[in-house]
Amino acid sequence: xxxTFAVLLWxxxxxxxxxxxxxxxxxxxVLHRALAAERAADGATRALGILIVERSPxxxxxxGERFPLRASTSIGRDAGNDVPLSDEAASARHAVLELRDxxxxxxxxxxxxxxxxxxxxxxxxxxxxxxxxxxxGRIALRLETGGG
Amino acid sequence: MMAVAxxxxxxxxxxxxxxxxxxxxxxxxxxxxxxxxxxxxxxxVTFVVIAFALHLxxxxxxxxGDQLLLPIAAALTAIGLVxxxxxxxxxxxxxxxxxxxxxxxxxxxxxxxxxxxxLSRFKWTWxxxxxLLLVSPLLPIIGxxxxxxxxxxxxxxxxxxxxxxxxILLVIFFAAYLEEFREVLAQTQRRGGPVPVPPVPYLVxxxxxxxxxxxxxxxxxxxxxxxxxxxxFLAMLYLATGEAFYxxxxxxxxxxxxxxxxxxxxxxxxxxxxWLRPFADDLRFGSGYQLVQGLxxxxxxxxxxxxxxxxxxERIPVVWSDFVFDAxxxxxxxxxxLALLALYLLFVYRGMLIALRAPTPFLQxxxxxxxxIVALQTLVIVGGNARLIPLTGITLPFVxxxxxxxxTNWMLxxxxxxxxxxxxxxxxxx
Numbered sequence: 336x337x338x339t340f341a342v343l344l345w346x347x348x349x350x351x352x353x354x355x356x357x358x359x360x361x362x363x364x365v366l367h368r369a370l371a372a373e374r375a376a377d378g379a380t381r382a383l384g385i386l387i388v389e390r391s392p393x394x395x396x397x398x399g400e401r402f403p404l405r406a407s408t409s410i411g412r413d414a415g416n417d418v419p420l421s422d423e424a425a426s427a428r429h430a431v432l433e434l435r436d437x438x439x440x441x442x443x444x445x446x447x448x449x450x451x452x453x454x455x456x457x458x459x460x461x462x463x464x465x466x467x468x469x470x471x472g473r474i475a476l477r478l479e480t481g482g483g
Numbered sequence: 484m485m486a487v488a489x490x491x492x493x494x495x496x497x498x499x500x501x502x503x504x505x506x507x508x509x510x511x512x513x514x515x516x517x518x519x520x521x522x523x524x525x526x527x528v529t530f531v532v533i534a535f536a537l538h539l540x541x542x543x544x545x546x547x548g549d550q551l552l553l554p555i556a557a558a559l560t561a562i563g564l565v566x567x568x569x570x571x572x573x574x575x576x577x578x579x580x581x582x583x584x585x586x587x588x589x590x591x592x593x594x595x596x597x598x599x600x601x602l603s604r605f606k607w608t609w610x611x612x613x614x615l616l617l618v619s620p621l622l623p624i625i626g627x628x629x630x631x632x633x634x635x636x637x638x639x640x641x642x643x644x645x646x647x648x649x650x651i652l653l654v655i656f657f658a659a660y661l662e663e664f665r666e667v668l669a670q671t672q673r674r675g676g677p678v679p680v681p682p683v684p685y686l687v688x689x690x691x692x693x694x695x696x697x698x699x700x701x702x703x704x705x706x707x708x709x710x711x712x713x714x715x716f717l718a719m720l721y722l723a724t725g726e727a728f729y730x731x732x733x734x735x736x737x738x739x740x741x742x743x744x745x746x747x748x749x750x751x752x753x754x755x756x757x758w759l760r761p762f763a764d765d766l767r768f769g770s771g772y773q774l775v776q777g778l779x780x781x782x783x784x785x786x787x788x789x790x791x792x793x794x795x796x797e798r799i800p801v802v803w804s805d806f807v808f809d810a811x812x813x814x815x816x817x818x819x820x821l822a823l824l825a826l827y828l829l830f831v832y833r834g835m836l837i838a839l840r841a842p843t844p845f846l847q848x849x850x851x852x853x854x855x856i857v858a859l860q861t862l863v864i865v866g867g868n869a870r871l872i873p874l875t876g877i878t879l880p881f882v883x884x885x886x887x888x889x890x891t892n893w894m895l896x897x898x899x900x901x902x903x904x905x906x907x908x909x910x911x912x913x
Contacts, residue, residue, distance in 0.1 A: 340513075343513075344510065344513050344514060344790075345790065347506055347509050347510040347513065347791075348510045348790040348791050348792075348793075350506045351503065351506045351507050351510055351791055351815070352787070352815055352818060352819055352822075354499060354502045354503045354506055355503060355558075355815075355819060355822045355823075356818075356822055357499060358496065358499040358500065358503055358554075358558055359822050359825055359826065359829070361495065361496055361499055362496055362551060362554065362555060362826075362829055363829065365492045365493075365495075365496060365550060365551055365554075366551055366829065366832075366833060368492070369492075369549075369550065369551070370836075372912065372913065373840070373910075373912055376910060376911065376912040405842065405843075406842030406843070406909045406910070407842060407843055433909075434842070434909050434910065435908070435909065436908060436909075436911040437910060437911025438911070
């Protein structure tokens with residue numbers, strides 16, 4: 336009886352260590368799969384996206400300049416913006432581009448002269464697709480998302 | 484039940500956590516009583532219920548993103564409960580109630596504030612609150628001095644370590660502050676000749692933080708808090724600016740402060756002395772006794788340990804709060820200690836990944852800073868237990884006995900999960 340108890344006790348002790356390691360390996364597995372899933376999803380929205388300058392009368396930004404986008408990208412006349420535009424028609428903080436659930440949305444921040452998407456002035460947040468043109472003052476920008 | 488299905492990996496991991504907590508508790512209970520009674524299962528089963536409830540809560544709220552942090556934190560907490568049962572069984576029920584409170588704090592942090600970025604708007608409130616909490620133990624009535632460190636608040640029998648809450652407030656404040664001034668640096672690269680002088684927005688907080696950290700060391704006699712305080716700030720400063728030089732200035736200031744403190748204050752010199760020569764004749768049975776016994780326990784553990792409940796951790800004074808790592812290593816050996824450290828590594832790695840992918844600088848700095856707290860605390864206390872660095876009163880996150888530490892660490896986990904939730908929503912990943 337006492338020997339059985341001792342054997343059982345050692346069984347439980349060893350089980351504790353084994354479970355600790357199984358948990359650890361499972362956790363690594365979950366992390367590995369989560370990262371693979373993220374990479375696959377990233378492939379769909381490819382490095383978030385870029386804005387390419389289509390038309391610009393001044394020297395900054397130059398035509399053809401590319402601005403890599405962050406999940407929340409600010410556009411305006413202030414140098415502190417992610418996409419600074421030196422155009423007197425642009426407001427200091429003019430508009431913001433946001434990635435929501437894998438889709439790009441643009442919102443005007445109450446600018447004086449407004450924001451145009453494909454030639455139409457926007458009122459509320461507007462969905463932006465790859466290839467769409469964003470016009471602020473005399474500057475036009477095109478959205479490109481790598482994968483599509 | 485789409486939301487529940489999405490968090491299935493988390494559920495799978497929690498099943499193993501449940502098995503871990505129950506086997507550990509059974510092993511300890513059986514070894515102690517040389518027999519086993521079913522009512523001893525109450526504590527681990529309660530804990531398992533709490534862990535699953537948190538999982539269901541996240542699933543019901545439709546929280547997306549990370550599924551690893553909750554199981555790892557739960558596994559560490561389970562190990563902590565097993566160790567409290569083993570090392571200080573009279574404190575077990577108290578620790579279980581703290582776990583319940585921690586779970587409540589976790590759930591509350593998931594819910595409030597609704598918009599995580601709103602935290603950055605009240606940064607000066609957090610800074611003020613943090614400094615007030617930091618100096619609060621020095622107040623006459625509520626401040627308490629325990630084991631030579633004046634870092635406790637007490638009302639009646641309930642004591643609280645305000646430092647634990649301060650570290651999270653600090654990370655939120657730093658993240659908001661550094662996000663705001665990051666752009667200032669990008670525009671004004673002021674450099675004074677060959678030696679780069681940080682611009683004022685950086686120089687002021689570096690000096691202020693150093694001064695506050697030194698005050699903590701001198702008046703509250705808490706080396707660990709000083710180290711964490713400055714360490715978190717320097718790490719986040721480096722992450723925000725990419726300037727190794729600022730970090731270097733901070734480290735130099737820390738060295739100067741440490742050197743002065745070593746010569747000026749007895750308690751600092753005593754700690755260093757114990758670290759350098761714990762086996763000396765005058766220390767072995769005196770102030771170095773705790774560390775010496777801890778080292779014996781580590782050595783006694785060997786590769787696979789003495790078995791849970793089979794070691795001699797009671798030889799180490801205050802083992803349940805200062806030396807849990809040594810006690811754990813003695814009973815489960817190098818193998819178990821390695822797995823424990825791997826859990827922390829995985830936690831921190833996951834946290835840093837969340838930081839890398841976060842959509843805004845504030846959220847990036849927040850996640851990185853929070854992960855860094857866990858990394859630095861683990862490093863400092865395990866290093867202290869193993870005599871790699873001088874021993875400090877920092878707790879081993881989630882595992883060591885202590886209420887305020889457990890509660891704030893679970894709030895930290897909730898914040899990290901929320902950052903990853905925001906990221907998943909922005910990117911459209913599960």
